[in-house]
Amino acid sequence: MLSEKQIKEFKQQLEEMKRDTEEELKDYRKEQKESDYQKDNTGEISSVADHPGNLGTDQFEQEKELTFYEQARERLMEVNDALKRIEEGRFGVSEKSGEPIPVERLEAIPTARFKVDEVEEGQS
Template identity: 35%
Template sequence: MNHLNDSQLAELKHMLLEQKKDLEKHFEQNGQENAQLGETLTDSTGELSSYDNHPADIGTETFERSRDLAINDSLQDELEQVNAALQRMKDGTYGICVESGEEIPFERLQAIPYTAYTVEHTPTRELSNDRPVEEQVMTPPPKGAGEVRQRNAGRFDDAGAWDAVEKYGTSNSPATAAKRDVTDYDENM
C-alpha cells in the first residue's frame, strides 16, 4: 500500500463510503426483503388477478420483474465488492492486485475504487454458451423435414389460395349471404 499516499487513500475511502451509502440506500428504499423480489406478481403489480385483459400486460410485468431482479443482483455484487475493498483498506492490502501482487495504479482505483485487480489480471466474464435445458429432451426433426417446403417456396401465391381451399367449403351461411333470399349453401357463392 506504499504506492498510495494518505490523501489518495482518503479520497478513495471517501469514494467507497459514498458508493456504499448509495447502494445501501437503494436496498433500503426498495426494501431489503424485496431485493430478490419476494412478492408474488399480483402483489407487486397491485392487480387482483394475474389474468389480465391482454396477454402482453403480463409479459410486460414479467419483463420488468426480471430486469429489476438483474439490477438488484448486480448492485448486490457491487456492494459486496465495495465492502471487500473497505476490508482490504483495514487489512493494509488495498491497492495490491490479489492475482499478481502488483500495485494497482491510482488512476484505475479512481475509476473503479473497489477493484482488486490490475487491468492485465482482471478475470474475464465470458458470456454463457449454455443451451436451453429443453434441448436435452427434444428429438431432432426427421431427416428431410422442410425440404419440400423449401423446394416449393414461392409457388403458392395469393391468386391461387382461394382455389386451393374453396373445395373444403366456406363459413358463409345463407343468413350472411350477399344475395337476398338464399336458401342453399351452394347459392351463397
C-alpha cells in the first residue's frame, strides 16, 4: 500500500500534469481562434488555396493539431480520474483485481488504473 507521503507526492504530480494539460488545451483553442480570424481577414473571396498541394498541407496540419488536442483532452480526463481516485481512497489499487499497483508503475504512469500484467491480459 502507498504511504500518505507517496499519495501526497502523486497528487502534486497529477495536479501539475492537470495544469500543464489545461494550459496546452487553452493554447490550442487560442491558436484556432487566431487561425480562423486570419482566414477571415485575408480578403480572399474563397478559402480554397491557389495550389492543390497547399490544400493538402493545410488539411494535414489541421488534422495533426486536432489529434494533439484530442490526446490532451484524454490525458486531462485520465488525470482528473486519478485525482478522484485519490480523494476516494482508491488510488494505487487496480480497478480490475483490487490488488495494489506497484509504485514503479505509478511513478512511470501516475494515471495507471491497472497492473501491467492485467493490461497485457486484455490485449491478448
